[in-house]
Amino acid sequence: MNPKISIIVPIYNVEKYLSRCLESLLNQKFTDAEIICINDGSTDQSGNILHDFQKNHPELIVMNKRNNGVSEARNDGLRIAKGEYIGFVDPDDWIHPAMYHELYETAVKENADIVMSSYVREFGTHSNVKKFSCHPVVVYRDSEVQSIFLKRLIGPTDKEAASPENLDSWGTVWSKLYRAELIKNHHLYFTDLKLIGSNEDTLFNIHAVYHAHSIVFINKPLYHYWRANESSVTTKYNSKLTGQFLTLYQIMETFIKDKNLGYEYTAVLKNRISLNTLGLGLNTISKSNKSSFAERSGQLKEIISNDQIKRALRQFNTSHCSVAWKTFFFFAKTGFVPGLFLMLTLIEFLRKTVRQGEKNESDESASSGNHHEPRRA
Incomplete structure (x- = not known):
């Protein structure tokens, strides 16, 4: 008989964290699951670790490529998954022992196409629960799936855009469980990061949610998202990121037009584009960008001079934003690069200061040390 759940784990050079991830999956309360490990050409000991685990755990399926x-x-994992539902776990993360039990039981009870939980951000020395302001369980059905959930994935409303840190907090795939038929009947797949730079999770979810009839959110942190991995590709300067993001926006624009979703979806996409000037800016001033100050300033100028980005910034409503964010977007809109560079430098400094402060606070705390911290700047 086929398993009830297939859990897909993409693996590349994570020997430091892989055992922790696999142990959490193998020790979970839910037992009727296959764990599909895709060893994506690892050159460290990840392959040997997988081999050792597989000897004692037949539910562990390993594909080397x-x-x-x-x-x-x-x-690749989706192509061989046999479960009734499909989940994803990143190899440097781990799950709560009851995570898939709760997600699956909820999916069956509510006849849900997608079930999602909250998560904990783990920094090694301290933890932060991602908090959502909603009821313990929220059910979206039919028209609500698109009008609320799909729109939120494409981009924030003007009011939501006042909190840039929440831009993609709903867009991850690793905190969700998907009905396998939803994915396979609509031929859903992940877009190559070489094309779009990041947000492959969000893009996958946009297509999945469009075809879904029901989504349930469990407001409980069941997934542990590891943020202390300094070797992660998301911590490095990407010289191609602006072009890749422009490709991402084009894919989203085409999706909106093809599905006749209307102007309100185009408006929230423009809000996403505006907010992403922050990520593009932080990428540009990154210490791992070895360009000179003048060259980085020129790179910032190119970003905010792009026609698509300029149009998005021009319509971006900052009335709900704090003074700091109003200042940042004023510089971005007017093309004042020195001010924009200064704001980005301050934002990067404050991000590190806040994290260090929360680290100290969590070190002094007597309980779990879980404190809220923004997902992004």
Whole structure:
């Protein structure tokens, strides 16, 4: 008989964290699951670790392949998954022992296409629960799925845009469980990061949610998202990121037009584009960007001079934003690069200061040390 759940784990050079991840999956309360590990050409000890675990755990399926990126690794997992529902776990993360039990039981009870939980951000020295302001369980059905959930994935409303840190807090795939038929009947897959730079999770979810009839959110942190991995590709300067993000926006624009979703979806996409000037800016001033100050200033100028980004910034409503964010977007809109560079430098400094402050606070706390921290700047 086929398992009730397939859990797909894309793996590339994570020997420091892989055992922790696998142990959490193998020790979970839910037992009727296959764990599909896609070894994406690892050159460290990840392959040997998988081999050792597989000897004692027949539910562990290992596929070894040449390196082709996380998106294709997940796609490989989707091709062989046999479960009634499908979940994703990143190899440097781990799960609560009851996570898949709760997600699956809720999916069956509510006849849900997608079930999602909250998560904990783990920094090694301290933890932060991602808090959502809603009821313990929220059910979206039919028209609500698109008018609320799909729109939120494409981009924030003007009011939501006042909190840039929440831009993609709903867009992850690793905190969710998907009905397998939803994915396979609509031929859903992950887009190559070489094309879009990031947000492959969000893009996958946009297509999944569009076809879903019911989504349930469990407002409980059941997934542990590891943020202390300094070797993660998301911590490095990406010289191609602006072009990749422009490709991402084009894919989203085409989706909106093809599905006749209307102006309100185009408006929230423009809000996403505006907020992403922050991520593009932080990428540009990154210490790992070895360009000179003048060159980085020129790179910032190119970003905010792009026609699509300029149009988005022009319509971006900052009335709900704090003074700091109003100042940042004023510089971005007017093309004042020195001010924008200064604001980005201050934001990066404050991010590190806040994290250090929360680390100290969690070190002094007598309980779990869980404190809220924004997902992004």
